[in-house]
Amino acid sequence: MSENNHTLLEVKGIRKSFAGNHVLKGIDFDVRAGEVHVLLGENGAGKSTLIKILTGAYTKDAGEIYWEDNKVEYNTPSEAMELGIATIYQELNVVQELTVYENIFLGRELKKSGKYSFLNRKKMKEEAAKHLKRLGQDPSLLNKKVSELGIGKQQLVEIAKALTVDAKLLIMDEPTASLSGSEVEQLYATVDELRRQGMGIVFISHRLEEIKRMGDRITILRDGAGIATLPVKETSVDKMIELMVGRSLDEKYPKQYFEKGQEGLKVKNLRLKGSNQEINFTAYQGEILGVSGLVGAGRTEVMRAVFGADLKESGTIKVFGKEVNIKSPKDAIGAGLAFITEDRKGEGLILDQTLDFNIGVSSLKKFKKGGLIQLGDIKEAAKTYVKELQVRPSDINLHARKLSGGNQQKVVIAKWLCTQAKVFIFDEPTRGIDVGAKVEVYRLINSLVENGAVVIIVSSELPELLGMCDRILVMHEGKISGDLSRKEATQEKIMKAATGGM
Ligand SMILES: Nc1ncnc2c1ncn2[C@@H]1O[C@H](COP(=O)(O)OP(=O)(O)OP(=O)(O)O)[C@@H](O)[C@H]1O
Numbered sequence: 001m002s003e004n005n006h007t008l009l010e011v012k013g014i015r016k017s018f019a020g021n022h023v024l025k026g027i028d029f030d031v032r033a034g035e036v037h038v039l040l041g042e043n044g045a046g047k048s049t050l051i052k053i054l055t056g057a058y059t060k061d062a063g064e065i066y067w068e069d070n071k072v073e074y075n076t077p078s079e080a081m082e083l084g085i086a087t088i089y090q091e092l093n094v095v096q097e098l099t100v101y102e103n104i105f106l107g108r109e110l111k112k113s114g115k116y117s118f119l120n121r122k123k124m125k126e127e128a129a130k131h132l133k134r135l136g137q138d139p140s141l142l143n144k145k146v147s148e149l150g151i152g153k154q155q156l157v158e159i160a161k162a163l164t165v166d167a168k169l170l171i172m173d174e175p176t177a178s179l180s181g182s183e184v185e186q187l188y189a190t191v192d193e194l195r196r197q198g199m200g201i202v203f204i205s206h207r208l209e210e211i212k213r214m215g216d217r218i219t220i221l222r223d224g225a226g227i228a229t230l231p232v233k234e235t236s237v238d239k240m241i242e243l244m245v246g247r248s249l250d251e252k253y254p255k256q257y258f259e260k261g262q263e264g265l266k267v268k269n270l271r272l273k274g275s276n277q278e279i280n281f282t283a284y285q286g287e288i289l290g291v292s293g294l295v296g297a298g299r300t301e302v303m304r305a306v307f308g309a310d311l312k313e314s315g316t317i318k319v320f321g322k323e324v325n326i327k328s329p330k331d332a333i334g335a336g337l338a339f340i341t342e343d344r345k346g347e348g349l350i351l352d353q354t355l356d357f358n359i360g361v362s363s364l365k366k367f368k369k370g371g372l373i374q375l376g377d378i379k380e381a382a383k384t385y386v387k388e389l390q391v392r393p394s395d396i397n398l399h400a401r402k403l404s405g406g407n408q409q410k411v412v413i414a415k416w417l418c419t420q421a422k423v424f425i426f427d428e429p430t431r432g433i434d435v436g437a438k439v440e441v442y443r444l445i446n447s448l449v450e451n452g453a454v455v456i457i458v459s460s461e462l463p464e465l466l467g468m469c470d471r472i473l474v475m476h477e478g479k480i481s482g483d484l485s486r487k488e489a490t491q492e493k494i495m496k497a498a499t500g501g502m
């Protein structure tokens, strides 16, 4: 922490209910200049709701907010921004079709003085360059279209925007959830630099190692109540889990072993559109096959092509020995494939439908008896998954929109588990899911394997791959650069293959 660590923001007794459901039950919380204050808690604990109150997106039911020792009231994000509070939500707010500097000044464009108030592009570019430099970026970035940038850089554009409004407090809701590898490192460096410059930062994350690395203090929420605030130095990952879940966790990776069976998914000479690399791999029954690699290595692209979400140039796919012709996701589902993406907004959920609808919608065939869909059976199945995955609230009649981010992700997983797929491809299955619920996801994956399904996990989290997989493929620049058995695999070997050193 820097010397200049006066309290920027302090809140006392914050309460919030949604339709009688007490989501925040009197929270006290404060952030100092030059510190990273982490908010930690299980899915649905109330973290996002608290920060939405701090940023003026939600109105509190009760409680007080002090900004630099003065009591303040605000009800809109722009009022909070006036004070110096900027927020990076999990879903980025950048406009893809605009350039970096246009995004940075979006809504607050600098004008030339004079009658016609033309945009002062020169000034905006100068300012943007200054802030990009402050973030360690090449200023030439400012003329690029945002759509050309990766998620990590897009997030930096949002941070640069916060700098131009002279934010003193930056709130980030799971900023690393959509990043991986080098992008995460870049974000850490940026946060370190901003902290050094005296900015106060609120950081939400489910990655406990990251919290150890990044945080100065940590506040733990459980069921809408503040359990503890303590210096990160005085805590450990196990202690965090205990405070958060209310009990200690015996095992983070409940690995089970099964006998290797048939060739479940065989991908042969697969070439993606615009690539001249050929991909070959086979996933077997009885094993969990991991896929690792840095951002841009092509992991998701390969899986999308296998699933028919993107067109492929050439190649054959066999499911349990039978060649299948997949030209669309519909073909893939018909062939027994399931693709569980992390994108709950895009292809995952219908937010204004109930949980049981969302869980059952892709499995209607399974629930048909004598030509009629058995709604009761869908409800039963939905209840079972909601219970096993600890979805909270557990009411299957609620609309998905009412759930916290992590709980929505669990519903996406439930939806696919409900289908009778034979091959499950999970892309970052536990992103945004708390430690306790992760274990439940792994257990369900185990039971899929036990029941004869083929499971592939694409993940950026090496501990997850090392903890759960029997074999790990590593990708580098569009091709498979490593195929490591569970015994052989180590972080070092994976990294080496991922950077082309093998
Ligand atoms: N708009 C809403 N209407 C009704 N209930 C809501 C609404 N937004 C949030 N909730 C409820 O408030 C509780 C806290 O949700 P919140 O999004 O703050 O959790 P979170 O701690 O951010 O969890 P996660 O780690 O999953 O993101 C949850 O039970 C959620 O269902």
Ligand SMILES: [Mg+2]
Pocket: 047, 048, 049, 404, 405, 406
């Ligand atoms: Mg949240």
